[in-house]
Amino acid sequence: MTITPDLFEAYLKCPTKCFLRAHGEKPAGNEYSEWKENQTAEYASQGIQRLRQGYKAEECVCGDHATGNTKFPKWRMATSFPASTENLQSTIHAVEHLPSQAQGESPRFIPVRFIARNKVTRDDKLLLAFDARVLAESIGRESHFGKIIHGGDFVVCKVKTAALKRVVDNMTGNISELITGQSPPELVLNRHCSECGFQSRCRGKAIEKDDLSLLANLHRTERKQLKDKGIFTVTQLSYTFRPRRRPKHLKEKREKYHHSLKALAIRERKIHVVGHPRLNITGTPVLLDVESVPDCDFYYLIGIRILKNESSIQHSFWANTRQDERRIWEQFIQVLVQVENPVLVHYGSFEETFIRHMRKRYPEAGTYLPSLEQVLQQSINVLAFIYGQVYFPTYSNGLKEIAGFLGFNWPDQNATGAYSVVLRHLWENSMASDVEQRIRTYNAADCEALELLVKTLWRLPSPDESRKLSQEGAIAFVRADLADPFSHPSWRKFQGATADLNKINAAAQWDYQRDRIYLREKKHLERRNAPKRTTRGAPIQRADLIVSLPERAICPKCHRKSRKIAAKVSHLLQDLVFGRSSIKRRTVRYDLQEFWCPRCRGKFGSDERFHGTTKFGWNLVALYFYLAIDLGIYQQTVVKMCERLFNVHISLGGTAYLRSRIAGYYSQAVNRIMEKITAGHLVQVDETRARKGAASGYVWVFTNAHEVVYLHSQSREADTLRKALDRFKGVLVSDFYTAYDSVQCQQQKCLIHLMRDLNNEVLAHPYDEELKQLVYSFGSFLRAIIETIDRYGLKKRFLNKHVKSVGRFYRELSRRAYCSEAAIQCKRRFEKNHDGLFTFLRHDGVPWNNNNAEHAIKAYARARRLFTGIPTTKTISEFLVLLSVCETCRNKGIDFLDFLRSGETDIEVYVERRRNKRQMLS
Numbered sequence: 001m002t003i004t005p006d007l008f009e010a011y012l013k014c015p016t017k018c019f020l021r022a023h024g025e026k027p028a029g030n031e032y033s034e035w036k037e038n039q040t041a042e043y044a045s046q047g048i049q050r051l052r053q054g055y056k057a058e059e060c061v062c063g064d065h066a067t068g069n070t071k072f073p074k075w076r077m078a079t080s081f082p083a084s085t086e087n088l089q090s091t092i093h094a095v096e097h098l099p100s101q102a103q104g105e106s107p108r109f110i111p112v113r114f115i116a117r118n119k120v121t122r123d124d125k126l127l128l129a130f131d132a133r134v135l136a137e138s139i140g141r142e143s144h145f146g147k148i149i150h151g152g153d154f155v156v157c158k159v160k161t162a163a164l165k166r167v168v169d170n171m172t173g174n175i176s177e178l179i180t181g182q183s184p185p186e187l188v189l190n191r192h193c194s195e196c197g198f199q200s201r202c203r204g205k206a207i208e209k210d211d212l213s214l215l216a217n218l219h220r221t222e223r224k225q226l227k228d229k230g231i232f233t234v235t236q237l238s239y240t241f242r243p244r245r246r247p248k249h250l251k252e253k254r255e256k257y258h259h260s261l262k263a264l265a266i267r268e269r270k271i272h273v274v275g276h277p278r279l280n281i282t283g284t285p286v287l288l289d290v291e292s293v294p295d296c297d298f299y300y301l302i303g304i305r306i307l308k309n310e311s312s313i314q315h316s317f318w319a320n321t322r323q324d325e326r327r328i329w330e331q332f333i334q335v336l337v338q339v340e341n342p343v344l345v346h347y348g349s350f351e352e353t354f355i356r357h358m359r360k361r362y363p364e365a366g367t368y369l370p371s372l373e374q375v376l377q378q379s380i381n382v383l384a385f386i387y388g389q390v391y392f393p394t395y396s397n398g399l400k401e402i403a404g405f406l407g408f409n410w411p412d413q414n415a416t417g418a419y420s421v422v423l424r425h426l427w428e429n430s431m432a433s434d435v436e437q438r439i440r441t442y443n444a445a446d447c448e449a450l451e452l453l454v455k456t457l458w459r460l461p462s463p464d465e466s467r468k469l470s471q472e473g474a475i476a477f478v479r480a481d482l483a484d485p486f487s488h489p490s491w492r493k494f495q496g497a498t499a500d501l502n503k504i505n506a507a508a509q510w511d512y513q514r515d516r517i518y519l520r521e522k523k524h525l526e527r528r529n530a531p532k533r534t535t536r537g538a539p540i541q542r543a544d545l546i547v548s549l550p551e552r553a554i555c556p557k558c559h560r561k562s563r564k565i566a567a568k569v570s571h572l573l574q575d576l577v578f579g580r581s582s583i584k585r586r587t588v589r590y591d592l593q594e595f596w597c598p599r600c601r602g603k604f605g606s607d608e609r610f611h612g613t614t615k616f617g618w619n620l621v622a623l624y625f626y627l628a629i630d631l632g633i634y635q636q637t638v639v640k641m642c643e644r645l646f647n648v649h650i651s652l653g654g655t656a657y658l659r660s661r662i663a664g665y666y667s668q669a670v671n672r673i674m675e676k677i678t679a680g681h682l683v684q685v686d687e688t689r690a691r692k693g694a695a696s697g698y699v700w701v702f703t704n705a706h707e708v709v710y711l712h713s714q715s716r717e718a719d720t721l722r723k724a725l726d727r728f729k730g731v732l733v734s735d736f737y738t739a740y741d742s743v744q745c746q747q748q749k750c751l752i753h754l755m756r757d758l759n760n761e762v763l764a765h766p767y768d769e770e771l772k773q774l775v776y777s778f779g780s781f782l783r784a785i786i787e788t789i790d791r792y793g794l795k796k797r798f799l800n801k802h803v804k805s806v807g808r809f810y811r812e813l814s815r816r817a818y819c820s821e822a823a824i825q826c827k828r829r830f831e832k833n834h835d836g837l838f839t840f841l842r843h844d845g846v847p848w849n850n851n852n853a854e855h856a857i858k859a860y861a862r863a864r865r866l867f868t869g870i871p872t873t874k875t876i877s878e879f880l881v882l883l884s885v886c887e888t889c890r891n892k893g894i895d896f897l898d899f900l901r902s903g904e905t906d907i908e909v910y911v912e913r914r915r916n917k918r919q920m921l922s
């Protein structure tokens with residue numbers, strides 16, 4: 001297959017592009033690349049005409065007329081010179097023939113290439129070297145140098161093509177091997193993609209493969225290192241990130257850029273923050289965006305956006321010609337003079353280069369602003385601020401990608417920096433006002449996008465929120481530099497490549513060394529490591545204590561007293577005996593009398609706590625779950641405590657059996673608590689995940705400040721909520737989750753949640769006076785309500801007087817028209833929850849916040865860490881039964897251990913019995 005300059009140029013930009021062109025695949029189209037090709041062809045045509053003017057008509061030939069006699073040609077200049085070899089082919093723009101000056105000296109042929117740009121790149125020189133090589137092989141004479149004519153002034157640049165011959169030979173060899181193969185090269189996205197007609201095709205395949213080249217900042221060498229480790233996708237790379245605590249001597253230094261953290265942000269679709277970055281703008285932000293013709297270093301459009309309060313003022317300064325550049329620079333400075341304490345904010349280093357060039361070109365223009373030097377030095381580069389500190393879930397840190405993630409809609413989706421160059425060229429040819437307006441709109445959109453990004457960065461979590469996930473609407477910030485102090489990521493399990501390595505590693509384990517090696521030499525270790533004898537499952541021979549349980553002659557089904565006596569039953573169990581200041585393990589025999597009911601034809605009278613399959617007494621079970629539930633000790637640790645302190649071994653299956661046993665015993669108690677909660681006039685409810693960061697369902701909490709019940713559900717939908725509160729007719733206190741609105745009862749929304757959201761909005765929009773006024777009006781009359789509650793409590797007859805102030809607040813809210821988006825959203829929220837924000841003013845004992853449910857959720861969150869492995873729904877439900885009883889006892893001031901030891905299942909009956917006992921003793 002023949003190699004042409006188009007294929008050679010495509011290979012310089014991207015091997016994939018070269019392969020696709022060689023195999024005839026047509027590009028989807030790219031306006032910039034098409035404009036660039038047209039510019040090159042038009043410029044070459046103009047350049048050839050200018051070149052012809054330096055020669056006589058008979059000295060100039062075109063095309064095939066120049067290839068007849070190349071040994072002693074009569075022409076001096078040939079245009080569109082066709083040259084070809086066995087596998088190379090080119091149509092050279094022009095070839096100059098310099099006759100020999102002396103006898104025996106060979107004539108010289110100089111290839112000429114036309115480049116429309118003002119700046120010559122290395123790729124342009126390599127293309128000329130390619131033409132020189134094809135020309136040399138076709139005519140049989142070496143061409144040691146060539147010419148590049150470029151720019152608007154048709155400047156001539158001489159290039160030593162002989163120095164580039166080896167590079168061209170290597171590249172042509174690589175191209176031959178590439179295009180003759182059947183499989184395309186490895187797809188790698190690069191900076192040329194924005195100018196390529198195959199951009200949509202290649203990017204689509206890269207996204208489908210989740211290719212690493214999607215990460216714009218990932219260098220080729222780093223990508224190769226990752227692939228050598230077996231990491232080929234962005235998702236795989238995301239799992240390699242590990243947060244580390246930085247040493248103290250590096251805390252003041254900037255964190256390095258983590259590609260794995262960028263991949264993690266993309267995977268989780270959340271903004272990840274490292275360190276404590278704060279975008280501090282002490283003055284008035286002036287957002288700056290400049291458009292230019294990069295090839296000429298000509299800046300023709302300066303766009304600024306001044307942020308004042310919540311409003312923004314846009315300015316655009318347009319230059320028709322290069323002579324107008326000074327004028328727009330002076331206009332820009334004059335606007336800065338009128339701004340109080342201006343702070344320039346821009347994105348990237350392009351604006352910094354613009355400022356540096358303008359100050360150098362027009363130093364006298366600074367007299368309009370005496371403090372221009374200070375203003376320019378204190379400018380803020382937002383890209384430099386977020387680099388290595390804020391990781392957005394985008395493949396690059398381009399403003400368009402980040403602003404698009406934040407929800408910004410561009411007026412022209414195809415507009416790019418390269419496309420603006422095309423528009424400027426079109427305007428210079430046509431002077432059309434609509435083209436100028438498109439460029440101005442594109443520039444203003446860049447300023448608006450930068451404004452959105454700056455306001456988002458103002459909402460970054462503060463150091464006080466370093467261990468929280470800050471949720472702001474649809475945008476989530478995640479702290480990414482907080483390593484778990486109890487995690488040990490370096491303690492990995494050894495995986496040997498062969499069985500021998502695994503055997504050697506096992507022999508180096510600490511337990512192996514101690515038990516197998518050193519134990520032979522040190523007798524005291526042998527004595528210390530001698531296993532202690534435990535009861536385990538050994539049969540019990542003798543009872544240390546005999547307990548006779550009271551007789552229960554009343555049939556639980558028909559409630560008739562029975563005189564038919566059945567056999568006596570005894571249970572010999574390992575149990576604990578509680579003294580005033582001691583606990584002892586004893587073998588206890590529990591004797592009880594069973595009865596026979598002739599009507600129900602069944603036995604009764606046995607205690608549910610004791611049956612033939614158990615080995616452990618109730619006191620032992622009560623202490624076990626007191627330690628595990630109330631004190632929050634891991635069950636494996638409780639098992640070791642029992643084995644060490646009481647010489648009682650509980651197996652892994654035994655713990656599950658005990659949990660099921662005691663949860664079934666207290667299930668009716670939880671049902672009674674739930675009935676009491678729903679029968680009252682108040683229910684506070686909240687929900688959370690059953691396991692943090694895992695898909696084990698959700699836990700709902702229902703409370704009335706005294707009783708607490710936890711329920712488990714597989715999803716966060718409102719089915720569990722509606723089923724639990726089916727007959728509830730009181731007031732439901734909750735947060736603003738929409739599922740609570742499905743309950744058909746009066747609602748009281750938590751004003752603490754509302755207050756915090758309003759406070760965050762004010763902090764995020766520090767210059768929004770409308771929002772501040774709205775929040776101030778709400779806070780002023782709510783403060784008066786809180787003062788009344790502090791003085792008189794939650795009593796309707798004292799809170800009724802504030803109903804008028806609430807009505808007055810809503811009337812003022814409906815009459816006022818807000819302009820800022822934040823104030824409009826807050827107004828809509830107030831109007832949407834009109835019936836649920838101040839319900840507590842019309843009821844006795846209804847709180848204005850959901851603190852009781854939040855407190856109960858925190859209790860579950862503390863206990864949630866006790867789950868090891870992947871708990872089943874049955875395990876979580878049994879755990880929630882015991883936690884419900886524990887929290888209810890805690891709220892009522894009852895010792896959880898005493899309640900468990902009593903064997904009572906009704907908390908109210910237990911409280912009454914305890915009260916009667918105290919009265920008898922007094």
